[in-house]
Amino acid sequence: xxxxxxxxxxxxxxxxxxxxxxxxxxxxxxRLYWYRQTLGQGPEFLTYFQNEAQLEKSRxxxxxxxxxxxxxxxxxxxxxxxxQGDSAMxxxxxxxxxxxxxxxxxxxxxxxxxxx
Amino acid sequence: xxxxxxxxxxxxxxxxxxxxxxxxxxxxxxxxLFWYVQYPGEGLQLLLKAxxxxxxxxxxxxxxxxxxxxxSFHLEKGSVQVSDSxxxxxxxxxxAGNMLTFGGGTRLMVKx
Numbered sequence: 001x002x003x004x005x006x007x008x009x010x011x012x013x014x015x016x017x018x019x020x021x022x023x024x025x026x027x028x029x030x031r032l033y034w035y036r037q038t039l040g041q042g043p044e045f046l047t048y049f050q051n052e053a054q055l056e057k058s059r060x061x062x063x064x065x066x067x068x069x070x071x072x073x074x075x076x077x078x079x080x081x082x083x084q085g086d087s088a089m090x091x092x093x094x095x096x097x098x099x100x101x102x103x104x105x106x107x108x109x110x111x112x113x114x115x116x
Numbered sequence: 117x118x119x120x121x122x123x124x125x126x127x128x129x130x131x132x133x134x135x136x137x138x139x140x141x142x143x144x145x146x147x148x149l150f151w152y153v154q155y156p157g158e159g160l161q162l163l164l165k166a167x168x169x170x171x172x173x174x175x176x177x178x179x180x181x182x183x184x185x186x187x188s189f190h191l192e193k194g195s196v197q198v199s200d201s202x203x204x205x206x207x208x209x210x211x212a213g214n215m216l217t218f219g220g221g222t223r224l225m226v227k228x
Binding site for chain 1: 120152158159160161162165205207213214215216217218219220221
């Protein structure tokens with residue numbers, strides 16, 4: 001299966017620690033998105049990349065959050081000095097960029113972060 | 117800004133009942149509209165989509181019609197099965213390739 005993969009699937013950390021998540025998109029998908037989903041809510045957009053360029057960041061993405069996609073393939077999302085409010089499911093999605101067409105975003109299984 | 121509003125759940129139905137989950141949106145221009153489904157323990161999957169007014173998206177017996185005049189994209193299925201039990205999310209995308217804006221989700225529980 002060549003779907004979107006995310007690692008780790010679960011992460012438990014103590015408040016104040018740094019955490020890093022990885023997303024591997026579907027091969028040859030140009031665009032990669034990060035979303036955050038809290039319990040009982042819909043996903044909220046955080047940021048997205050086209051190849052290695054970060055094109056948009058949500059206001060939700062505080063200075064403690066940073067995302068990279070250095071070679072235009074996998075991406076990492078780092079949260080520094082975690083807070084309990086960061087506890088959520090972090091979702092990654094990828095899509096091809098087809099000019100003139102509405103592209104479908106394919107989601108990974110998510111990384112569940114629990115901050116104690 | 118853009119927003120999507122869905123009916124609150126949970127929606128509980130008996131097997132073979134008719135399903136409607138309401139979705140309305142607020143957005144400038146002509147967004148594309150989507151329904152995603154999240155089965156227990158699984159990731160989000162695209163269920164269906166529509167890219168312009170009066171388009172009907174359909175998949176697995178589910179249908180939704182893009183109604184520009186009422187800014188709605190209600191999800192329907194004529195006969196639900198226990199296996200349809202999941203959380204359903206309505207979403208919009210203002211421009212191709214851009215972020216999705218999701219509603220809060222509606223949990224569907226189908227009893228045998």
